[in-house]
Amino acid sequence: MEAEQKKALQQKILELPHKPGVYLFKDRFDRVIYVGKARDLHRRVHSYFHPSRKIRSDPKMRALLEAVYDMDIQVVRSEAEAVLLEGRLIKEYRPRYNVSFRDDKRFLLVKVNLNEPFPRFQLTRLRKEDGCRYFGPFASSGALRKTVNLMNKLFQLRSCSPMVPTEKDYKHCLDHIIKNCSAPCLGKVDSESYRRRVLQACEFLEGKAREWIMEMEKQMQAAAEALDFEKAARLRDLLEDLRRTTTPARRFARSLPALPTPQEDLQMLASVLGLPEPPRRIECFDISNISQTHKVASMVLFQDAKPNRSAYRRYRIRTVEGQDDFACMAEVVRRRYRRLLEEGGGKPDLIMVDGGLGQLHAARKELEALGLAEIPVIALAKENEEIYRLGCSEPLVLDPSSGALRLLQRVRDEAHRFAHSYHELLFRQRITESILDECPGIDRYRKSLLLRTFGSIERLRQASLEELKAVKGIGPKLAQRVYEFLSSRREDVNGSP
Known part of the structure; x- marks a missing residue:
């Protein structure tokens, strides 16, 4: 099944469009593990899986590529929109392989308080309910800063910080002298006229700057014809920054399919196993029988589809000689539930063992001896992810994308990790x-x-x-x-x- 999934993933990559967008890599449990942006989705994603990439990649990248089981994409209209959407999705999913945006850094916004006598434009990263008007967010902070500077010059807006500038502030400012400011501090312009300039600048930031762009294009063309290539290049860069800033970017609502919730997975598991209620409390056992010296076992508890690590238990097998997984499973199940009955703890809704029919029957026999035959028991075999149930001659095989199977895999893998870590601990102690x-x-x-x-x-x-x-x-x-x-x-x- 895994080979079929990899083949399906390769086909999905081949069919990616040559458009800007965001891609989400997922692992076998359908968890988003990496979010990236691309100017060309097809080229970018295809480059990850080129044979030479694994040779050149560092260990982190190789681990990411080996973990990718499926992917989703979101096509957008521009690279700037891809940047904004990437940031939002990283904050939402917190993928383990992403580093950028982990500090919750926000994109720049432009803020203006129209209630001030002489409003000024400021850059901020936080949108507040303060009655101010906000523009953005903007994907390129460099382009935004240059655009705001250009806008202040075009509309002769002040860049000083006082709420109401005075003649004292004018003494420390050169903007009026070089004709970059209308000088409200000296009364050169009244509040109403200055406000009209600010409103024009707001329209400019909203993307209604077509006439200014056309005028700058004419100036650039004239400079090029006059062989003033430095001025033409400067205007070209300003135009690029202006376009990047004033091109409207969509605000993205969540348009990707929602990941299944733990409760949905539990409901699906109850349905496929024929249980009367979703198994809120699942206990799983795994045996680590690597050598003759130490045979150990683990029990992990998942409560409402989430690990309850404080309830985990680990065991050293005491009564079994040689490598006998069935006998080891019988011993640990017997010890676990005998103590549970003695101490009066809560019983699980579902017991799960790692293995096949042999482990399943060994566990069931011990539960019957303890008077706990009413607790449902299943086994999950690693090789083909087959679910064995009592009274069923054939194993149950679920779709790899099934939420029920993904939940069982998470529980089984956690039990295996916990058992293996205990075995390693004992081995290190033996060495010491x-x-x-x-x-x-x-x-x-x-x-x-x-x-x-x-x-x-x-x-x-x-x-x-x-x-x-x-x-x-x-x-x-x-x-x-x-x-x-x-x-x-x-x-x-x-x-x-």
């Missing part, structure tokens, strides 16, 4: 406490190497000299030293580090 610390020439790396190869001190002590020499990273001299050391310390080694 090992008698090999006393062996001359054995550092932490070689100690870890030997224990990973043989599993325990007892098995290492039983190894022949030839078996020690065969370990990659252990030379003949060091192998001889280890062999002699363990032989001389036979009385100190009893099989547990």
